[in-house]
Amino acid sequence: MSSAFRRPLVAASLASSLVLAAALTACGGGGGTPAPTAQPMAATAGPAFAKARSAYSIAKTASGYTVTDLATGQQTAATASQFLTFSDVTVNLQIAAQAATLAPADLQLLTELYVAFFNRVPEADGLNFWIEQRKAGQTINAIADAFYAAAIQYSDITGYTPTMTNSDFVNIVYRNVLGRASADAEGLAYWSGALASGKETRGTLVSSILGSAHTFKGNATWGWVPDLLDNKLAVATSFAISNGLNYKDAATSITKTMQIAAAVTPTSTSAAMQLVTAVVGTGSGSSGSAGVATYDEASIPGYDMASTSLTGFVATNRGLYMQALDGDAAHILKLHGNPIFNDWTSVPFADGIYSYAPLNVYTEADRQVSFYWNRRGVESRWGLYTANTGSTPGFDVEDNMSISLVAAGGTSGVIAPRPWVVAGFNSDLQSLYQDDGAYTSVRKTSDYFGTAAAGSDQVANLSSAILVAHPTDGTVFVGLGNKLRVFSASGLQSTATLPGDSAISDMFWHDNVLYIGYGAKVYKRTAAGAVSEFAQLTGIAATLAELFPAPGRFCLNGGDVITADGMARRISDGYTRSWLSSGTLTTQQQQELAIVQSQVAGAGVWCSPNNLARVVYTVDLAEGKVRMFSAKN
Known part of the structure; x- marks a missing residue:
């Protein structure tokens, strides 16, 4: 990696080191083999279910949660202080509330260091444990060193050994943190020297490199590195916090969570999110069978890719408006998308608008x-x-x-x-x-x-x-x-x-709450005026940077934040799943999904919170077409 990644960030290094240890200790205990992770300290055993997690939906209620068997419709109540046991995983119902008690920056660092040090996503119970340790005053360096101590106990899984050279250690960190097979000569010399001099321990080095990598956000050459880290963070958050997942034995835990992290790229989380969806299912009830989102498409009237500029997309409850500019002339176009599709109104302005x-x-x-x-x-x-x-x-x-x-x-x-x-x-x-x-x-x-x-x-x-x-x-x-x-x-x-130096790009209303696109995240402003972070925009900024640098990365519909990577995040509880497919797909449906994904890739999304149908519009500038999807629930 470029010598630019040698630049140490002291504050980021300190915070990230804390997370490093969290990941390792959560992999197992101190014995000869990785131990199953313990249930969270305050949780009690809740209902147990005979089938896999994907066979059920989990819905938050005023008093707790309701688990519904998707085949029979049978419902089971659970409280927020319990954990649920399925045939393949357990679900921590407390983790979302627990995560909300930690400063967002600390939570991000804890989650991110799991990914960076082990190239795996955390499970809910392990993350819950380290959240509590951090709140109890555990120092960052102590937690970081605990991670490294655990890593060398399980060399066959992590690749770290007690006798490995500093150079070997740095190369593994580069692979996990920066997505590179090995360090460049200059970076290798710098970080190996920091270890040899005692400036860094092996427990703190990961966080220093991690902090340095994040300073390259938006960099033309190395910006893909923090994009990759951000995408892995988003997937990790979905797996551990939004869905509260834990595998039931350590071997499966480590294998599966590393597979999920490995499926993330700098420009997309789709493959990784599909692995998460394979575990949790789509939440469809007996009335919502497995399937793939369908779509209609319409050609934009008068569109010429070489001369026409399209801007100002606005979705209403009845269609999609846009502004078409061609030299000094302009048109306001409206695609009537609901209930009748592929009917346009074109309003000309000869002298421009x-x-x-x-x-x-x-x-x-x-x-x-x-x-x-x-x-x-x-x-x-x-x-x-x-x-x-x-x-x-x-x-x-x-x-x-x-x-x-x-x-x-x-x-x-x-x-x-x-x-x-x-x-x-x-x-x-x-x-x-x-x-x-x-x-x-x-x-x-x-x-x-x-x-x-x-x-x-x-x-x-x-x-x-x-x-x-x-x-x-x-x-x-x-x-x-x-x-x-x-x-x-x-x-x-x-x-x-808002924190940082990004720029507000999108704003939408839903139930008297304003949702704000800002950088790679969505914030919300309540009726009382409080502004807080809501969700990470996963894999979108890089994918849409050329065609849709600001708007079109997310919209609101049906109580969900719909994002341009094919995912829907439920506003009420953060539950994340695909809006392009639902249920366990047949081979033919998987082929259909691949086609649908190709139609969405690189296109912005527009929808209306007041459209009761699950209508999502995408705009294909290369072909001059608008596609109207019937999103899956």
Whole structure:
């Protein structure tokens, strides 16, 4: 590996070292053979089931959990303090709540070091144990050294031996952490020297290399390394925390969890997630048999890959809007996707269009086409198009006005809430304005937008922001860089700063909670204003970096976060499974799944939380097609 990976990160090294030991000790005890992992300290034995885990669904309830036999429909209750026993695995029902009690950064480090040191995903009980040890004050270096001590006891499994040279040790770490067969000469000399000098122990070296690797996120040459680590972390989180899984004997545990980790690549988690889904099943009941998602496809009218640019994709409960630009001309296109597919409305704007926003993304009527639009330039215009009249009314030309962005989307259209714009009047200064609802017969834009929201003119680069109107209360949410600001018509209401230096890319509403795409993660903002991390976007950033660098990585539908790698994460409890298939597939269905996966690969996803059907749209820019999938539950 490049000598750049020699750069030590002291803080990251310290934290990661803690995790290192966690992985090893969880592999087994201190005897001659790896011991089965113990049940979590506070858990009690719950119901036992005769069949494999995939034959049942597990649903969270107000009082605990309900386990349903998918063949018979028989239901069994369990409490959150119990563990469940199936013929192939046990399920820790406490791990999600336990994980939530540890600082997210520490949890990530614990989980990630399992992957980095052993190239395996953790099991729920082992991770639960080390979470408790960390909370009890166990030092990072002590845990790291315990991992190494366990590793050399089981040399046939880990590859580590008490007599191996420093060079051999560094090469194994490079293989597990960096995904390389061995270290480059410069890196090998640096890290071997750190071990020889006592600067690093074999228990802490892994975390130092891990921390150094993460600093290369987004690097043109080595960015795939942290992408690989992030994808392994996402799969590990699904296996151990979302699904609470443990194999029933140590040999199976080590073999299977290493196979899952080995299936992850820098650009995809699909193969690894399929291995997880093979264990947990899809949760389909007796009414939901095994199968593969079906899809219809429609060619985008007038699309020419060489000259047409498609932007501004917005899914409503009735279809998919997009903006097509071809030179100075523009069209707003709507694919009517539900209930009738492959019927388009195309609205031409011969002199171009700058921004648009559907009037109502939540409760559109069948075949409704309504959106606000604006154009700026020699003649700046603003208007509302609606297919109900077939006209394109435009407000009077305002030479001193320049509208940059439009935000709408209320549940009842223009009145509640009224639309927002980013505009400048009589100057280049951009501010937020909301339609004040007090109109005169003049119908000028300055009449519709009278007074700027206080403080909005202090937001630099406001015209580059993402605007999402609240569905009901009239506020607007402004995503710009790592800041999430909330404005009412009177002014700034609150500001939240997301960690790191990524940029907000997507925002969607569901049940009065705002879900925010930020870097490689999804955050959520509750009605009370609290912002917290929700989920890792697995394998998406690298896959979609060229065609869809920001939007299209996730959407919300049916109570799930739908991601562009074919996975669905349930909002209520984090349960993760595929939206492309369900159940145990036949050979023919597996072949069908491979075709479906190829149609999704490299395409963004768009869906609506208010579409009761499991409709997911993907856009294939290479072929100029939109595909509408009927996602599996």
